[in-house]
Each structure stands twice: as C-alpha cells, then as structure tokens.
Amino acid sequence: xxxxxxxxxxxxxxxxxxxxxxRRQVAAHLTTCERCRSAVESFQDLTRTIRALRDEAAxxxxxxxxxxxxxxxxxxxxxxGFSDLxxxxxxxxxxxxxxxxxxxxxxxxxxxxxxxLASASVVSRFGLxxxxxxxxxxxxx
Amino acid sequence: MGRxxxxxxxxxxxxxxxxxxxxxxxxxxxxxxxxxxxxGDADDADDVAQEAFVRVYRSIGRFRRESQFSTWLYRxxxxxxxxxxxxRRRRATISLDQLEAESHNTYxxxxxxxxxxxxxxxxxxxxxxxxxxxxxxxxxxAILSLPDSYRSVIVLRDIEGLSYREIASVxxxxxxxxMSRLFYAKKALRDKLQPYIKGQ
Numbered sequence: 001x002x003x004x005x006x007x008x009x010x011x012x013x014x015x016x017x018x019x020x021x022x023r024r025q026v027a028a029h030l031t032t033c034e035r036c037r038s039a040v041e042s043f044q045d046l047t048r049t050i051r052a053l054r055d056e057a058a059x060x061x062x063x064x065x066x067x068x069x070x071x072x073x074x075x076x077x078x079x080x081g082f083s084d085l086x087x088x089x090x091x092x093x094x095x096x097x098x099x100x101x102x103x104x105x106x107x108x109x110x111x112x113x114x115x116x117l118a119s120a121s122v123v124s125r126f127g128l129x130x131x132x133x134x135x136x137x138x139x140x141x
Numbered sequence: 142m143g144r145x146x147x148x149x150x151x152x153x154x155x156x157x158x159x160x161x162x163x164x165x166x167x168x169x170x171x172x173x174x175x176x177x178x179x180x181g182d183a184d185d186a187d188d189v190a191q192e193a194f195v196r197v198y199r200s201i202g203r204f205r206r207e208s209q210f211s212t213w214l215y216r217x218x219x220x221x222x223x224x225x226x227x228x229r230r231r232r233a234t235i236s237l238d239q240l241e242a243e244s245h246n247t248y249x250x251x252x253x254x255x256x257x258x259x260x261x262x263x264x265x266x267x268x269x270x271x272x273x274x275x276x277x278x279x280x281x282x283a284i285l286s287l288p289d290s291y292r293s294v295i296v297l298r299d300i301e302g303l304s305y306r307e308i309a310s311v312x313x314x315x316x317x318x319x320m321s322r323l324f325y326a327k328k329a330l331r332d333k334l335q336p337y338i339k340g341q
Contacts, residue, residue, distance in 0.1 A: 011324045017305065042331050045339040049280055050299040050330075057174035061187060066173075067165050070191050071158075074198040 003029075003036055010036060014043035165194055168211070171301060172218050178296045179222040180229075181285045189225060193218045208310055215301070215311045219293055226289055276337050283333040291326035294319055 006029060012018045013026045030037045060066070123132055169190060176189035196217050204213055284292055297308045298319075305323075309316045331338055 008320065008324050011327060012320065042338050043327055046327055046331055046334070047299055049276065049334075049338070050284075050295065052277070053178060053280070054174065054300050054302075056177060057170040059177070059183065060170045060173035060190070063166055063169070066169050066191070067162055070165055070169075070194045070198070071162075073191060074195045 003033060006036060010039050011043050014040045015047065161198060164197075168214060169194065172214065175215065175218055175296055175301060176222055178281075178284060178300055179219070179289075179292060180225060181281065185225060189218060189221045192221055196221075209307075212307060212310045215297065215303075216313075219297075219311060223289055223293075276334075279334060279337065280330075283330050286333070287326055287329060291322055291329065294322045295326050295330070298323055 006026060009018065009022065009026055013023060013030075018026065030040065123129060172193055173186050173190040176193075177183060177186035180186055180189065193214065197214060204210070284295060287295065293312060294308055297303045297311060298305075303311070305316050305319050308319045312319070
C-alpha cells in the first residue's frame with residue numbers, strides 16, 4: 001500500500017470505522033511507515049481534544065429557566081400568515097439594505113446608475129412618462 | 142455523558158405538557174452545546190436552542206417518523222445555526238471589529254478563566270491548567286474559523302458523537318461527503334493546532 005492511497009483511510013482507522021480487512025491492511029502499513037503512524041496519532045489526539053468540549057454543555061442555562069422560556073415562547077399566539085409574511089419581507093429588506101447603507105457613497109454610484117437606467121427603460125417601454133411627471137410634480141410641489 | 146435514548150413517539154405525538162418538558166430536559170443541553178460550538182456565542186446558543194424546541198413544539202404534527210426524533214431535532218438546530226451564521230456574515234462588514242471584541246470579552250474570557258463544572262484539570266498544576274485553557278481557546282478559534290459545512294461535521298461527530306450515517310441524515314448529504322468533509326476539517330484543525338497536537 002502506498003501512503004497516497006491511504007490518506008482518507010487513516011482518519012477512518014483512527015476513529016475505528018474501518019471493516020476488518022481494511023483495518024488489517026492499514027495496520028500492516030503502519031508497522032512500516034512512521035509518517036502515517038504519526039498522522040493516525042495526531043488524528044486520535046485531535047479527536048480527544050475536541051471531545052473535551054462536550055463538557056461545555058454544562059454551561060447551558062439552568063433547566064427550569066430554559067424550559068419556562070421555551071414554554072412561554074411556544075404557547076405565545078402565532079402571528080397570522082399575513083403579518084408573518086410582512087415580518088419576513090421586512091427582515092429580507094433589512095438584510096439587503098443594511099450592507100448597502102454601510103457602503104461609502106462612491107460605491108453606491110454604479111448601483112444607482114443601474115437602477116436609474118432600469119427604471120428609465122421600464123418607463124419608456126410602458127409609456128409611463130406622463131404618470132412619472134405627475135408624481136414628480138406632486139412630490140416637489 | 143452518554144447519548145440519550147431516542148424519544149418515545151407515542152408520548153411526543155400526544156404532546157402533553159409533561160412529555161414535552163421531559164423531552165426538553167433530555168435534549169436541551171446537547172442542542173445548546175451544538176449551537177454554542179456552531180456560533181461561538183452563548184447568547185446566540187440560547188436563542189437557537191429555544192427556537193429549536195419552539196419549532197419542535199409547533200410542528201411535531203408535520204414530523205415524518207421514518208427518521209429518528211433526535212435526527213430531526215438536530216437538523217432543525219443545524220438549520221437555525223446556518224441561518225444565523227448567514228445573517229451574521231451579511232452584517233460582518235458593519236462591525237467585524239466590534240464582534241471580535243465582544244466575543245473575546247464575553248465568551249473567550251469565560252472559557253479561559255472559568256471552565257464549566259467537570260473541566261477543571263485534576264492534576265492541579267497551574268502550568269498544565271494554563272496550557273489546557275490556552276489549547277481550549279485555540280481549538281475553539283480553529284473550529285470557528287472552519288467553513289460551516291466542515292464545522293457541522295466536527296460538532297456532530299466529535300461533540301455530539303453521531304455516527305457517519307446519522308450525520309448524513311441530519312445534513313441530508315451522502316455518507317461519503319460526511320467522511321470527506323470530516324477528513325479535510327480535521328486536517329485543517331491539525332494544521333492550525335500543530336504546536337499542541339501529538340504525532341505530527
């Protein structure tokens with residue numbers, strides 16, 4: 001077996017996920033290859049280190065407090081379909097608009113130009129010049 | 142901490158208050174820890190964990206029982222984490238510096254300064270304790286720096302202890318993809334933590 005062909009199997013070996021035949025093959029290779037043996041050891045050590053983070057579950061809020069909050073939220077009246085839709089729409093607009101508003105004005109110029117050209121083309125395509133002129137006059141006066 | 146038995150369907154389908162509370166008690170610490178490791182923020186973990194159980198409560202009727210309850214619950218949790226991370230990334234341009242400062246002031250400090258119960262180094266050596274605390278912080282930073290798809294498999298595999306098949310079911314992807322992501326995720330972590338990991 002060549003090291004290159006074993007790369008992915010080393011992790012499976014380290015995690016005890018190989019079938020017997022494969023495991024024996026890898027084990028035989030490891031007796032002669034220091035580099036792969038070292039890789040297996042490093043995967044095992046890394047896994048042990050990550051597993052230590054399981055104990056952070058103990059930092060979760062106290063059970064009673066958590067259960068009460070969930071119960072209160074779960075039993076709160078649900079928003080109607082229409083207000084839920086409005087809420088989603090608002091949140092989408094916010095998500096799109098916020099990053100734009102944070103840009104410097106120069107960065108928004110191309111965006112504004114594209115928007116203006118698109119609007120102008122829609123207005124001329126559907127012959128809406130009269131309506132736009134009336135609206136503009138109403139806004140300005 | 143061993144894995145909890147999967148939930149009794151009859152009870153949950155009935156959805157009485159006691160059954161729901163028992164289910165929350167069984168799973169909430171695990172769901173909270175998954176959310177914590179995915180988001181790196183205790184407040185976000187609170188929000189995600191609460192929302193996950195609220196969704197279970199409201200949509201238990203739509204649950205298809207061909208998969209395990211825990212798989213469904215973890216899928217909801219991972220989806221909520223992914224949504225939150227996506228929103229956070231969109232806003233990252235606004236306050237990247239502020240975010241870093243906040244996470245260091247709250248979460249990292251609490252991790253380095255006071256470990257949760259049971260994580261105290263029993264050897265008692267102050268140097269060892271300092272090293273262990275430093276490794277923990279570095280590990281968490283390394284995990285958070287991984288792409289979401291890699292972080293998901295690390296959290297579900299090593300922290301939650303799911304099998305490759307269960308992870309594939311939670312993330313709705315082939316088992317081969319799970320194995321491949323796990324390999325590259327661990328390789329990336331090993332490289333980032335080189336000075337701390339044995340056998341390199």
